[in-house]
Amino acid sequence: MPDTQIQAETRQTIGTTATTFDQARSEQFMGRMVEFMNGAAVSMMAAIGHKTRLFDTMAALPAASSQQVADAARLDERYVREWLAVMVTAGVVEYDAAACTYRLPAEHVPFLTDASGTNLAVTAQLLPVATRAMDRVVECFHKGGGTHYHEYPCFHACMAEESAQSVVAHLFTAILPLVPGVLERLGQGIAVMDAGCGQGRALLAMAERFPKSRFVGLDLCEDALDAGWRMARERNLTNVFFEARDLSDFAEPEAFDLITTFDAVHDQKNPAGLLRGIARSLKPGGTYLMQDIGGSSFLERNLENPFAPLLYAMSTLHCMPVSLGQGGAGLGTMWGVELAENMLREAGFRDITCHRLEHDPVNAYFVSRA
Ligand SMILES: C[S@@+](CC[C@H](N)C(=O)[O-])C[C@H]1O[C@@H](n2cnc3c(N)ncnc32)[C@H](O)[C@@H]1O
Known part of the structure; x- marks a missing residue:
C-alpha cells in the first residue's frame, strides 16, 4: 500500500518512537479492520435474512433468480437482490453469473435455518x-x-x-x-x-x-x-x-x-x-x-x-x-x-x-x- 499522508503524519506525531513504527503491522491491521467491518455487516444482514425467512426460503429452492427468491419469500425483489449481493460477496450464497442464479450451499444450511437448532442467524440478531x-x-x-x-x-x-x-x-x-x-x-x-x-x-x-x-x-x-x-x-x-x-x-x-x-x-x-x-x-x-x-x-x-x-x-x-x-x-x-x-x-x-x-x-x- 502506498504511504498515505495519514501514516506519514502519524509517524511525525509519535516523534521519537517513529523508528519503531512497523509499516507491515500497520497495513496488516488495516486489513483486519476491513474484515471486522465486513463481518459486522454480514452478521447484520444475516439477522435480516432470518427475520425475512430468506435463508429458510433459499434452503428449499434450487438455484434461483433474485425474482424467484423474492417471490418465494414474498418480498420485494430489489431489496432481495441487494441482500443477495452481500451474501454472494461474503461467500454465504453461490452465484452463477451466466444464469444469474443464486444458491445457498447445503453445507451452510444448518447454520442459517431453523430446522437444525444451530441457527447462528438467530444469534446474529x-x-x-x-x-x-x-x-x-x-x-x-x-x-x-x-x-x-x-x-x-x-x-x-x-x-x-x-x-x-x-x-x-x-x-x-x-x-x-x-x-x-x-x-x-x-x-x-x-x-x-x-x-x-x-x-x-x-x-x-x-x-x-x-x-x-x-x-x-x-x-x-x-x-x-x-x-x-x-x-x-x-x-x-x-x-x-x-x-x-x-x-x-x-x-x-x-x-x-x-x-x-x-x-x-x-x-x-x-x-x-x-x-x-x-x-x-x-x-x-x-x-x-x-x-x-x-x-x-x-x-x-x-x-x-x-x-x-x-x-x-x-x-x-x-x-x-x-x-x-x-x-x-x-x-x-x-x-x-x-x-x-x-x-x-x-x-x-x-x-x-x-x-x-x-x-x-x-x-x-x-x-x-x-
Ligand atoms: C439475558 S435475559 C435472559 C432471559 C431468559 N432467562 C432467557 O434465557 O431467555 C436476563 C433477564 O434478567 C431479567 N432481569 C434483569 N434485571 C433483573 C432484576 N433486577 N430482577 C429480575 N429480573 C431481572 C431481565 O428482564 C431479562 O429477562
Missing part, C-alpha cells in the same frame, strides 16, 4: 438489537449511568428465540440431566422456579412435559412475562405462574426443590442478592442450576475464546448498562466462571460443580446445593 440503544450507551461513556430494557425493542423476543434453540432444545437431553435424578422427580411433582425467566421458554417446556410439577417464573420486565402468560394460555398450561419482581433482594423461604437461571445472573441489578435469595428459597437438599456465560474473569484468559469480542461487545451495549441503569453492579457478560464460583460460595451454596456442554460453547452450567 442480538447485536443489532443491542445497538438499538447505541446513542444512549455513548452518552453513558461520557456521563456514566446505564440503560433500561425498554430501550432495546424486541430484546426479550430475540432472547426467547435464542433460548428456544440453545436451552429448550437441549433441556431434557443435556441440561437437566446435569442434576442427578431431577427428571424423575419432575415427573413425580416438585416445585420449580426460574429466576430472570424472560419470556419463560424453558419454564413453559418443563411445565408442558411435567404436569405434576409446579413452575414459577420471576422477572423484572412485565412485557416479557406477558408473552410467557400468552404462551401458557395457548398451551392450556395451568401449572405455570409468572410474576414481575425485582429479584435484587428476595426470598421465598424454602419454597422450591429446583431453581434455574438461564443467562440471567450477570445482567441483574444485584447478582449477589439474587444468588442469596435463590439459596434461601431452596428447600433443604434442593438444587440450583445456573447457566451463564462461561468466559474467564481474567481478560488475558479470554484471548483464545473465539466469542470474546462479541460477548464483550454485547456486554458494553446491553448486559452491563441494563444492570448499571438499575443502579446495579454492572458485572458484565464476561464476569467469568472464577467470580461466579466465588459468588455462589459466598451466597451459601456448596457442592458446586461447573459443567460444559457440547452443544453450547459459550455458556457454563453450574450445579450447586443450598
Whole structure:
C-alpha cells in the first residue's frame, strides 16, 4: 500500500518512537479492520435474512433468480437482490453469473435455518438489537449511568428465540440431566422456579412435559412475562405462574426443590442478592442450576475464546448498562466462571460443580446445593 499522508503524519506525531513504527503491522491491521467491518455487516444482514425467512426460503429452492427468491419469500425483489449481493460477496450464497442464479450451499444450511437448532442467524440478531440503544450507551461513556430494557425493542423476543434453540432444545437431553435424578422427580411433582425467566421458554417446556410439577417464573420486565402468560394460555398450561419482581433482594423461604437461571445472573441489578435469595428459597437438599456465560474473569484468559469480542461487545451495549441503569453492579457478560464460583460460595451454596456442554460453547452450567 502506498504511504498515505495519514501514516506519514502519524509517524511525525509519535516523534521519537517513529523508528519503531512497523509499516507491515500497520497495513496488516488495516486489513483486519476491513474484515471486522465486513463481518459486522454480514452478521447484520444475516439477522435480516432470518427475520425475512430468506435463508429458510433459499434452503428449499434450487438455484434461483433474485425474482424467484423474492417471490418465494414474498418480498420485494430489489431489496432481495441487494441482500443477495452481500451474501454472494461474503461467500454465504453461490452465484452463477451466466444464469444469474443464486444458491445457498447445503453445507451452510444448518447454520442459517431453523430446522437444525444451530441457527447462528438467530444469534446474529442480538447485536443489532443491542445497538438499538447505541446513542444512549455513548452518552453513558461520557456521563456514566446505564440503560433500561425498554430501550432495546424486541430484546426479550430475540432472547426467547435464542433460548428456544440453545436451552429448550437441549433441556431434557443435556441440561437437566446435569442434576442427578431431577427428571424423575419432575415427573413425580416438585416445585420449580426460574429466576430472570424472560419470556419463560424453558419454564413453559418443563411445565408442558411435567404436569405434576409446579413452575414459577420471576422477572423484572412485565412485557416479557406477558408473552410467557400468552404462551401458557395457548398451551392450556395451568401449572405455570409468572410474576414481575425485582429479584435484587428476595426470598421465598424454602419454597422450591429446583431453581434455574438461564443467562440471567450477570445482567441483574444485584447478582449477589439474587444468588442469596435463590439459596434461601431452596428447600433443604434442593438444587440450583445456573447457566451463564462461561468466559474467564481474567481478560488475558479470554484471548483464545473465539466469542470474546462479541460477548464483550454485547456486554458494553446491553448486559452491563441494563444492570448499571438499575443502579446495579454492572458485572458484565464476561464476569467469568472464577467470580461466579466465588459468588455462589459466598451466597451459601456448596457442592458446586461447573459443567460444559457440547452443544453450547459459550455458556457454563453450574450445579450447586443450598
Ligand atoms: C439475558 S435475559 C435472559 C432471559 C431468559 N432467562 C432467557 O434465557 O431467555 C436476563 C433477564 O434478567 C431479567 N432481569 C434483569 N434485571 C433483573 C432484576 N433486577 N430482577 C429480575 N429480573 C431481572 C431481565 O428482564 C431479562 O429477562
